[in-house]
Amino acid sequence: xxxxxxxxxxxxxxxxxxxxxxxxxxxxxxxxxxxxxxxxxxxxxxxxxxxxxxxxxxxxxxxxxxxxxxxxxxxxxxxxxxxxxxxxxxxxxxxxxxxxxxxxxxxxxxxxxxxxxxxxxxxxxxxxxxxxxxxxxxxxxxxxxxxxxxxxxxxxxxxxx
Amino acid sequence: xxxxxxxxxxxxxxxxxxxxxxxxxxxxxxxxxxxxxxxxxxxxxxxxxxxxxxxxxxxxxxxxxxxxxxxxxxxxxxxxxxxxxxxxxxxxxxxxxxxxxxxxxxxxxxxxxxxxxxxxxxxxxxxxxxxxxxxxxxxxxxxxxxxxxxxxxxxxxxxxxxxxxxxxxxxxxxxxxxxxxxxxxxxxxxxxxxxxxxxxxxxxxxxxxxxxxxxxxxxxxxxxxxxxxxxxxxxxxxxxxxxxxxxxxxxxxxxxxxxxxxxxxxxxxxxxx
Ligand SMILES: Cc1cc2nc3c(=O)[nH]c(=O)nc-3n(C[C@H](O)[C@H](O)[C@H](O)COP(=O)(O)OP(=O)(O)OC[C@H]3O[C@@H](n4cnc5c(N)ncnc54)[C@H](O)[C@@H]3O)c2cc1C
Ligand code: FES
Ligand code: FES
Numbered sequence: 316x317x318x319x320x321x322x323x324x325x326x327x328x329x330x331x332x333x334x335x336x337x338x339x340x341x342x343x344x345x346x347x348x349x350x351x352x353x354x355x356x357x358x359x360x361x362x363x364x365x366x367x368x369x370x371x372x373x374x375x376x377x378x379x380x381x382x383x384x385x386x387x388x389x390x391x392x393x394x395x396x397x398x399x400x401x402x403x404x405x406x407x408x409x410x411x412x413x414x415x416x417x418x419x420x421x422x423x424x425x426x427x428x429x430x431x432x433x434x435x436x437x438x439x440x441x442x443x444x445x446x447x448x449x450x451x452x453x454x455x456x457x458x459x460x461x462x463x464x465x466x467x468x469x470x471x472x473x474x475x476x
Numbered sequence: 477x478x479x480x481x482x483x484x485x486x487x488x489x490x491x492x493x494x495x496x497x498x499x500x501x502x503x504x505x506x507x508x509x510x511x512x513x514x515x516x517x518x519x520x521x522x523x524x525x526x527x528x529x530x531x532x533x534x535x536x537x538x539x540x541x542x543x544x545x546x547x548x549x550x551x552x553x554x555x556x557x558x559x560x561x562x563x564x565x566x567x568x569x570x571x572x573x574x575x576x577x578x579x580x581x582x583x584x585x586x587x588x589x590x591x592x593x594x595x596x597x598x599x600x601x602x603x604x605x606x607x608x609x610x611x612x613x614x615x616x617x618x619x620x621x622x623x624x625x626x627x628x629x630x631x632x633x634x635x636x637x638x639x640x641x642x643x644x645x646x647x648x649x650x651x652x653x654x655x656x657x658x659x660x661x662x663x664x665x666x667x668x669x670x671x672x673x674x675x676x677x678x679x680x681x682x683x684x685x686x687x688x689x690x691x692x693x694x695x696x697x698x699x700x701x702x703x704x705x706x707x708x709x710x711x712x713x714x715x716x717x718x719x720x721x722x723x724x725x726x727x728x729x730x731x732x733x734x735x736x737x738x739x740x741x742x743x744x745x746x747x748x749x
Contacts, residue, residue: 319481335478336479336481337479337481337513337523339510358511358514359514359515360507360510360511360569360572360573363570372575373571373572374572374575374576375572375573375576377510377514378506378507378510378511378514378576379506379510379576380481380503380506380510380523380525382481382525383506426571426572429571444571444656445571447570447571447656447657448569448570448571448572448573448657449570
């Protein structure tokens with residue numbers, strides 16, 4: 316089967332890849348482009364650790380047809396820090412011990428970013444809803460919720476989007 | 477031969493491809509199709525994608541609402557005119573799933589999925605079906621679901637239904653054990669036009685109480701022309717289980733579903749605002 320050539324922006328850089336016609340985006344990112352930020356947890360849409368932003372919208376890379384991302388702008392956890400400066404969400408996750416094994420963290424951070432980009436001042440319920448598609452087996456969620464709420468309290472001027 | 481991919485620029489082109497190639501599978505939001513691909517249940521044939529903007533169009537200003545089959549749950553939630561549908565749209569998965577999952581795909585989702593379809597059933601929705609090249613035909617949703625059970629493969633272009641006269645006439649509840657996001661133990665949608673003292677032609681639908689979303693005809697009959705008071709609700713509750721045949725799955729046993737359905741139905745009917 317002929318490969319599908321594709322181009323898109325990944326964390327602000329133009330990238331090109333060849334995908335099999337039915338490849339999911341996670342496969343193309345991890346296997347094709349060595350972008351290991353999003354993880355492969357379940358491949359079923361259940362765990363959320365493959366979460367990415369596609370044109371600013373939260374999507375699950377494992378359930379996204381790669382070929383449908385032609386021309387799109389894709390953001391992963393790897394694009395959140397600005398050089399050595401971590402994103403306020405990343406700092407807050409460290410301060411609140413919101414990562415233990417860390418397997419859910421790439422998805423949690425991206426889901427939280429999707430929330431704060433749209434709603435800089437979320438309620439606790441809105442935070443819980445925003446990470447409802449992301450499973451964490453370690454933290455019991457409370458440190459993650461606290462981290463997101465505290466990152467939201469960082470003034471918008473300090474937060475880069 | 478591994479899976480191929482085709483892209484249709486128009487709905488009629490897509491309908492033609494689906495009619496001509498029994499191994500072509502439409503990919504709408506892909507939340508179920510890509511799962512089948514990832515798990516090796518779908519390894520041959522052709523995935524078909526539709527880029528026609530009409531597939532994602534919404535016509536919501538008037539009394540007759542038209543939603544393209546490619547409209548996502550998130551698009552429904554972002555639309556204020558569709559406030560009465562926000563509860564069923566929010567009932568589908570978490571935020572990432574809602575950004576992807578479409579109305580068309582929900583019509584084909586196996587139970588206990590299909591929460592949005594339950595709402596459409598209580599709205600007496602018509603499904604716009606393209607069975608090959610040509611124009612779309614309107615099929616009542618109930619008839620469409622019966623056809624789906626027989627395995628008829630047709631392209632759904634969109635759905636149409638009348639806006640409830642009063643948003644409070646329409647109610648929806650999804651019962652799940654995991655909060656805020658879990659699969660349905662069951663879901664109930666009710667459209668109760670008229671007034672609290674005299675209900676007009678009622679429509680009540682259940683999800684996860686049968687192999688497909690079903691109408692609760694006994695409940696509809698019990699409610700029509702009655703007042704939505706304690707006696708009216710008790711009469712509806714007494715016939716709540718008419719026609720149900722729930723499954724036992726990882727979420728609940730059939731016994732449990734039967735036990736809790738009348739309770740949730742009575743609560744939903746009692747919450748008239
Ligand atoms: C983690 C997870 C959680 C979920 N939670 C819920 C939930 O709570 N409630 C719920 O109802 N569902 C849930 N789902 C199931 C699913 O996401 C939804 O039912 C969704 O609406 C399916 O739409 P889709 O566009 O993704 O379908 P797709 O995967 O694109 O398609 C599904 C099927 O429908 C066919 N199809 C799609 N559109 C058309 C059309 N226009 N014409 C003809 N055939 C078509 C496809 O060929 C395919 O066979 C969940 C799924 C996942 C992965
Ligand atoms: S790997 Fe995508 S949701 Fe689990
Ligand atoms: S930190 Fe281990 S799964 Fe969340």
